[in-house]
Amino acid sequence: MKRFRRLFEKFIEGILLSSSTITSLTVILIVLFLFREGLGIFNRSPLEHNFIIAVSKQNPVQDLSSDQLKAIFNQDITNWSQVGGKNDSIILFTVNDITNYFTEEELGASLEYLPQKLNEFIVSHPGALMHISDKNLPSDFQGHTIHVKNISVKDFLFGKQWYPTSEPIPSFGIWPMIIGTFLVTLGALLIALPLGLATALFLAEVADIRLRNIVKPLVELLAGIPSVVYGFFGLIVIVPMVQSTFKLDVGETVLAGSLVLGIMALPTIVTIAEDALRTTPRSLKEASLALGATRWQTLRRVTIPYAKSGISAAIILGIGRAIGETMAVLMVTGNASNVPHSFLVPARTLPATIAAELGEAPYGGLHFKALFALGIVLFLFTIMINLTVAYVRNKERK
Amino acid sequence: MTRKQLSQYIAFSSFTIISLVVVGILFVILGFIIVRGASVISWEFITGMPEEGMTKGGILPAIVGTGCLILGSMIFAFPVGVLSGIYMNEYLSDNWFRRFIDFMTNNLAGVPSIVFGLFGMALFVNYLGFGDSIIAGSMTLGLLTLPVIIRTTEEALKSVDDSLRTGSLALGATKLQTIRKVVLPVAFPNIITGLILSIGRVSGETAPILFTVAAYFLPNLPHSIYDQVMALPYHLYVLATSGTNMEESRPMAYGTAFVLIVIVLLMNLLANFLRKALGKRVKM
Amino acid sequence: MIQAEAKNVNFYYGDFHALKDISMTFEPSSVTALIGPSGCGKSTFLRLFNRMNELIGNTRLEGLVTVDGKNIYDKDVQVDEIRKRIGMVFQKPNPFPKSIFENVAYGLRVNGINKKSILDEVVESSLKKAALWEEVKDNLKKSAMALSGGQQQRLCIARALAVEPHLLLMDEPASALDPISTAKVEDLIFELKKQYTIIIVTHNLQQAGRISDYTGFFYLGSLIEHDKTQKMFLNPADERTQSYITGRFG
Numbered sequence: 001m002k003r004f005r006r007l008f009e010k011f012i013e014g015i016l017l018s019s020s021t022i023t024s025l026t027v028i029l030i031v032l033f034l035f036r037e038g039l040g041i042f043n044r045s046p047l048e049h050n051f052i053i054a055v056s057k058q059n060p061v062q063d064l065s066s067d068q069l070k071a072i073f074n075q076d077i078t079n080w081s082q083v084g085g086k087n088d089s090i091i092l093f094t095v096n097d098i099t100n101y102f103t104e105e106e107l108g109a110s111l112e113y114l115p116q117k118l119n120e121f122i123v124s125h126p127g128a129l130m131h132i133s134d135k136n137l138p139s140d141f142q143g144h145t146i147h148v149k150n151i152s153v154k155d156f157l158f159g160k161q162w163y164p165t166s167e168p169i170p171s172f173g174i175w176p177m178i179i180g181t182f183l184v185t186l187g188a189l190l191i192a193l194p195l196g197l198a199t200a201l202f203l204a205e206v207a208d209i210r211l212r213n214i215v216k217p218l219v220e221l222l223a224g225i226p227s228v229v230y231g232f233f234g235l236i237v238i239v240p241m242v243q244s245t246f247k248l249d250v251g252e253t254v255l256a257g258s259l260v261l262g263i264m265a266l267p268t269i270v271t272i273a274e275d276a277l278r279t280t281p282r283s284l285k286e287a288s289l290a291l292g293a294t295r296w297q298t299l300r301r302v303t304i305p306y307a308k309s310g311i312s313a314a315i316i317l318g319i320g321r322a323i324g325e326t327m328a329v330l331m332v333t334g335n336a337s338n339v340p341h342s343f344l345v346p347a348r349t350l351p352a353t354i355a356a357e358l359g360e361a362p363y364g365g366l367h368f369k370a371l372f373a374l375g376i377v378l379f380l381f382t383i384m385i386n387l388t389v390a391y392v393r394n395k396e397r398k
Numbered sequence: 399m400t401r402k403q404l405s406q407y408i409a410f411s412s413f414t415i416i417s418l419v420v421v422g423i424l425f426v427i428l429g430f431i432i433v434r435g436a437s438v439i440s441w442e443f444i445t446g447m448p449e450e451g452m453t454k455g456g457i458l459p460a461i462v463g464t465g466c467l468i469l470g471s472m473i474f475a476f477p478v479g480v481l482s483g484i485y486m487n488e489y490l491s492d493n494w495f496r497r498f499i500d501f502m503t504n505n506l507a508g509v510p511s512i513v514f515g516l517f518g519m520a521l522f523v524n525y526l527g528f529g530d531s532i533i534a535g536s537m538t539l540g541l542l543t544l545p546v547i548i549r550t551t552e553e554a555l556k557s558v559d560d561s562l563r564t565g566s567l568a569l570g571a572t573k574l575q576t577i578r579k580v581v582l583p584v585a586f587p588n589i590i591t592g593l594i595l596s597i598g599r600v601s602g603e604t605a606p607i608l609f610t611v612a613a614y615f616l617p618n619l620p621h622s623i624y625d626q627v628m629a630l631p632y633h634l635y636v637l638a639t640s641g642t643n644m645e646e647s648r649p650m651a652y653g654t655a656f657v658l659i660v661i662v663l664l665m666n667l668l669a670n671f672l673r674k675a676l677g678k679r680v681k682m
Numbered sequence: 683m684i685q686a687e688a689k690n691v692n693f694y695y696g697d698f699h700a701l702k703d704i705s706m707t708f709e710p711s712s713v714t715a716l717i718g719p720s721g722c723g724k725s726t727f728l729r730l731f732n733r734m735n736e737l738i739g740n741t742r743l744e745g746l747v748t749v750d751g752k753n754i755y756d757k758d759v760q761v762d763e764i765r766k767r768i769g770m771v772f773q774k775p776n777p778f779p780k781s782i783f784e785n786v787a788y789g790l791r792v793n794g795i796n797k798k799s800i801l802d803e804v805v806e807s808s809l810k811k812a813a814l815w816e817e818v819k820d821n822l823k824k825s826a827m828a829l830s831g832g833q834q835q836r837l838c839i840a841r842a843l844a845v846e847p848h849l850l851l852m853d854e855p856a857s858a859l860d861p862i863s864t865a866k867v868e869d870l871i872f873e874l875k876k877q878y879t880i881i882i883v884t885h886n887l888q889q890a891g892r893i894s895d896y897t898g899f900f901y902l903g904s905l906i907e908h909d910k911t912q913k914m915f916l917n918p919a920d921e922r923t924q925s926y927i928t929g930r931f932g
Contacts, residue, residue: 005572008574008575008593009572010571012574013485013489014509015481016482016484016485016489017485017489019477019478019479019480019481019485020410020481020485020486020490020499021482021499022478022482022544023482023499023501023502023503023506023544023545023548024498024502024503026506026541027502027505027506027509028515028545029517029521030509030513032515033516033521033525034513034516034520034521036520037516038519050472146673163465168750194416195416195419195420196420198412198413198416198417199413199416199417199420201413202413202414202416202417202548203417206410206414207414207417208739209739215417215421217666217670217791218421218424218453219420219421219424220420221424221662221663221666222420222423222424224595224598224599224602224662224665224666225427225428225602225605225659225662226601226602226603226631226658226662227511227602227603227604227605228602228604228631228632228634228638228658229427229431229602229631229634229655229658229659230427231635231638232431232634232638232651232655233427233430233431235638235639236430236638237430244733246538263423263427266423270420278674281774283772283774283776284776284778285737286734286770286772286776287736287770287772287777287778287838287841288505288778288788288792289734289737289762289765289777290732290734290765290768290770291765291766291769291788291789291792291841291842292762292765292766292767292789292792292793292845293762293788293789293792294402294403294405294406294792295406295409295410296402296405296406296409297402297406297792299409301788301791301792302778305779306442306779317508320508321431321709322581323510324508324510324512324513325510326510326511326512326604326605327605327631328634331635331638333641351510351512351513351605354512354515354516355512355515355605355608358515358516358519358608358609359608359609363524363920371516372520373518375512375513375516375517378510378512378513379509379510382505382508382509382510383505383515385508386501386504386508386652389504390501390504399761400760400796401794402762402792402793403760403762
């Protein structure tokens with residue numbers, strides 16, 4: 001009997017242990033799946049799967065960068081000499097051009113003659129540049145494929161253009177989103193910090209217990225309101241307000257996002273900062289008061305310095321909350337993909353981009369992978385935030 | 399008034415005014431939604447299907463969908479969260495393993511909800527092949543809310559006086575018996591409170607369900623856990639930003655926001671009530 | 683002459699009647715020990731003299747408390763001005779997490795005195811009065827938290843002396859200290875009574891006997907007996923005092 005009980009206890013302990021590993025496991029799985037999908041965007045050609053760029057065998061050009069290709073397709077570059085080739089004008093040939101050059105009879109009912117026709121085309125046009133699916137290439141292809149330079153991490157992070165669906169070469173630069181996220185968060189902090197810290201100070205040191213018991217639950221309630229409701233409120237109330245106050249064409253701006261986010265970050269900052277202020281021992285405050293300091297002097301000289309690291313943690317967690325917030329921001333910032341240069345223009349943030357575009361990105365495609373790569377960036381931000389908080393709190397313990 | 403008293407007066411007055419502003423903001427938001435939403439609420443709105451491009455009718459499928467998601471996520475997250483909270487507080491001493499799990503739990507709590515959406519889509523929808531379904535959405539939401547439940551469980555257990563544990567152990571009870579018969583009953587009200595508050599949170603999350611379960615519009619209620627559902631927060635998002643006729647569907651949006659707010663308020667009230675009611679029972 | 687006085691004082695925490703009709707006077711340059719079992723109200727009584735009880739909400743005071751002839755609970759009295767004139771030393775040493783120098787200078791700084799020469803002078807004289815100067819004079823910049831418990835308590839006394847109080851309140855100042863540190867603090871109190879009026883709450887009867895001129899015995903919120911220490915320890919008037927002093931309850 002006793003033995004059975006001991007076994008039973010061990011068994012239960014095992015169940016408890018395995019439950020407690022689930023959070024760690026989830027974090028690891030999140031990392032795994034984000035990277036599995038997201039890293040797919042790097043170190044591969046920016047062309048969609050199966051597509052290639054081909055030129056005539058006589059053409060000496062071996063590789064092109066995405067920017068050069070884009071310029072060629074926009075007809076900013078029209079001569080091969082501009083990209084290191086012979087002095088010959090570039091003749092663009094894409095899938096859409098097939099029917100311009102060949103009739104349906106020539107291609108056959110199920111395009112069975114297409115490969116042969118492509119061969120003829122590349123031979124007869126030495127200056128041609130073909131953007132075509134490799135499935136359509138004949139086995140005895142008379143041209144050679146051009147190597148398009150891979151998307152680098154640098155292009156991804158600092159690229160200023162985000163045109164994930166443009167043909168033939170999409171652009172995946174997330175710089176506008178990084179700046180957008182930064183601006184919206186900064187604005188939110190400028191709003192939430194003074195309000196949040198003042199409220200925390202009020203709750204911890206000014207309000208009597210009765211008032212505190214009313215105000216604190218209300219602030220916590222503010223945390224419970226779903227972000228989509230904040231977004232809705234922002235869309236109906238704050239966006240028009242911003243628009244009319246600053247006489248803008250559109251009210252969906254960084255400022256509108258900051259206002260909504262600022263309100264949303266308040267409860268985090270208030271609760272954590274207030275908890276931190278409460279950790280200051282009563283005996284220290286009494287010692288200060290007994291020396292003739294006013295409550296405000298005590299707060300400034302004893303309580304706040306003592307709670308400094310806790311207050312910093314509150315601020316950092318508030319930033320984390322603001323960076324990761326999706327829906328409310330998606331609904332009020334206008335989601336323009338330009339780099340925002342002020343608080344009064346539309347912008348888009350990292351999370352809002354994922355939310356807005358993942359539904360339309362074909363599964364497994366470049367766009368899809370790029371959005372997961374955005375997820376990686378966002379995730380790394382969070383880890384950084386948490387490490388900072390852990391560091392600040394650790395320092396406090398010492 | 400001396401200078402130092404004057405500066406205290408100014409500082410404390412401004413803190414008070416700012417706090418009132420913060421509370422005021424809350425009332426403006428709640429008041430706005432409640433006033434505009436209440437007039438939309440009717441029996442048909444709660445129990446009817448959306449009609450005429452979601453400009454008329456009700457939001458029953460969204461309510462049912464959110465209900466399914468709450469139930470599904472809690473079935474998963476509540477036991478796992480409470481069990482791991484118990485393990486972390488009662489079994490683990492302050493060693494590297496404990497700190498590691500703590501750190502990971504904090505990390506999970508800080509992961510943005512949209513990243514949960516990505517993750518849920520990659521793992522549950524695609525890799526495990528559940529497709530857009532209640533089970534995929536529930537698991538995603540469950541993982542999202544897990545850290546909250548773990549933390550509240552831990553807090554609840556921490557507030558149990560250590561003398562109760564040593565007392566029970568001294569009487570020859572095993573660790574497990576002590577936890578089951580002494581610690582848990584005392585901590586129970588606070589654990590339940592945490593559960594209810596996390597229900598409030600789950601009901602309002604949008605980003606994690608965007609790509610794992612939520613449907614724009616469904617004419618039917620779900621039949622199995624592999625069905626897609628509509629959900630209140632996503633429905634509000636759709637009505638507010640991408641409905642076919644945004645001006646005409648505005649009343650529906652107010653009504654949906656109202657229902658969401660009411661759920662959150664109810665959960666808060668219920669949590670407070672239970673904390674008090676169950677707290678009394680334990681004291682006796 | 684009377685330095686401080688309580689007249690018919692009643693004090694309530696909510697519904698709890700913590701002090702019952704207490705009247706007591708304190709002469710200048712004397713040490714009065716307040717003794718009695720835990721929860722008898724002696725600490726509450728002590729904290730009436732610098733209005734520390736106000737920090738807890740929901741309390742009520744009846745009666746008169748005067749220091750230097752002035753009612754300190756008068757409406758026109760600023761509480762921080764009162765506290766400046768009355769020093770307090772707490773049960774556990776509670777230095778601020780600042781340097782030794784800044785701890786002692788704190789009371790001056792919050793009262794608007796920031797001149798370096800004055801601060802230097804007051805810090806030195808206060809630390810000397812608290813018999814700590816020789817031990818710390820080379821380390822004034824060091825954190826106060828690095829001092830030993832006994833040193834910390836003497837630092838807290840120096841901190842209280844720096845604002846030149848008329849009255850010094852001590853709430854079991856030696857209860858958290860080891861015997862050697864306790865002896866040092868007691869010597870210090872003996873020294874200090876030449877200049878200050880001291881009211882000290884203590885659990886330690888021998889201590890009360892050693893250092894005090896007068897003793898007040900509190901029991902269940904009432905002042906049972908108040909007399910010269912010698913008289914009270916040798917020949918108490920009340921039976922309850924007798925029982926407490928001989929250790930029958932406590």
